[in-house]
Amino acid sequence: MDISRLSDKINHTLTTLHYGDNPAELYEPIRYIMALGGKRIRPLLVLLAAEMYDDNVENALLPAAAVEVFHNFTLMHDDIMDRAPLRRGKPTVHEKWNANIAILSGDVMLVRAYQLLLQVEQNKLAKVLELFSKTAAEVCEGQQHDMNFEQREQVSIQEYIRMITLKTAVLLGFSLELGAILQGAPDSDAEHLKLFGNNIGIAFQLRDDLLDVYGDKDKFGKQVGGDILSDKKTFLMLTALEKANQEQLQTIISWRNRTGADTAEEKVKAITKVYDELQIRQQTEQQIDLYFKNAIHHLDAVQVTEERKATLRGLALQLMERDS
Template sequence: MYKFQETLDIINRRIEELVFTEKPKSLFDPITYILDLGGKRVRPALSLMAYNLYKSNFEEVLPAAIAIEVYHNFTLLHDDLMDKADMRRGKDTVHIKWDDNTAILSGDAMLIESYKELAKVDKKVLPEVLNLFTQTTLEVCCGQQYDMEFEKRIDVSVDEYIEMIRLKTAVLLACSLKEGAIIAGASDKDAQYLYDFGINIGLAFQLMDDLLDVYGNPETFGKKIGGDILCNKKTFLSINVLLSDKKEELLSWFDKGRENPQEKIQAVRSIYNGLNLKEISEKLIHEYYRKGIECLDKVGVEDSRKVELKALAESLLYRQS
């Protein structure tokens, strides 16, 4: 069985081989730029690792894995524009380095390039893989739309939030795993168990991201702490406050913090602490993680072949705070 880092090395080599020679150059340069920024590459790695439960000829699954990574980076390019973000992985975002219109059009081209990669999958499984990929890409768009709509609402329920992060984050992880399984010739049951594993781990991952944004160590988390608070972002934590008797106290901070952001972060964190939301969130994270591992345990291969996937899931979830 290949380890996570070994699959990453394979993926990174293949991405380095991607050369966009089409013209105009100004359309494709931003694609090369954002792919060269790197990233965790977790999604394509999951495709290879799911495939590797059954087979090891990665040439079969690499087109699907690369398609997922190109698509994921397309979503980041457009997300950065919608969020008016200045930095991505320590570098200027595409709309800052170029302009808004270039970010839109180059992003559109990336979406098309992802389908060009996917079309290289063996024709025997291509229809099933294509249907899954297409459904997933649409679901991610739905999740992003819900996320934007939630910015204007203060009555978002916990169930609505869980559904939003399922669509925006979890389904692409699940798709990555299921595509790898399909291409490897896994049974329908195994492919679905791996999909469900991805959904639950994806939910746990996003909930942990919410938690680390408030309680994490910026040196190990990889970004500044408190960003969600400063942006009044709807997260599992803030939504629970808005459903409590501390609602008005939190709302009073929504228009504050421009002059002293640390004061706002500390005040909102104090509200979270008073409602024991850190502990409540951790409990829910552990529950989704447990459900995910239960799904993985049902996959019909030897347990020894699942060790690397379990280790990756654990590393994603229990990132240093």
């Protein structure tokens, strides 16, 4: 299995998709966001799972593209909700056009994702559409939980893990499950691959939380400490709130809602100091390791040769060891 070859197939398929032409304001934003690139991890997972069972993955290309179109639809709408000015270093759709256009263009992307999934073989179509619809709803649930957490004083670590499972992990799990289903894999294998993806997705998000505080600014590609500055309830912050003594808790509370640029560096240093005192970095790394091991346990249970699992195993290691 050659990841670069599969990535080329994905990129070629995505460039050949036609969304529509008129009105231009509806379709141009779709072409724009899809051209911004990204890691294309989700369609790659579809193909990697498919190739475990059959070297010919042509039948999985359009369904894999559907997952990527859906993912970018969620990003387009998330950016509106987050009022994000940039996506992959370029103006977001609602900034370049406006929020109404971004909403409508996103809606068309969701419709297009379903149209692409209609290419699935008839005897597998109902199952795929049912699983995709369930996953799509879960992603929306995760986003709503995330927004709810911004308004809540207290959020438990368990609630946070549930939120990132829905918002981030379930789509990775579905991508792998989809690839397996398309090639007629046993139900038990499809389930193990889904759970592998879910656990990798949770570990991936926890790694993201960690890098936001402890990452190398030059490699991370965005402001280190951004989550601290925006008072985001990440795994690190929630663990600190749970473990903090009275003095540490007072430090965290005293910096909450202080957003001035003149105190930004001081705020990041103060909160990071509390994290260091409580060994939050080590505790986060332990959780990442736990979910990664759970993922590998499910990959080990998949009934194909080790040789056919090797690329997926390697990609998982790569995602977990990333520093950006």
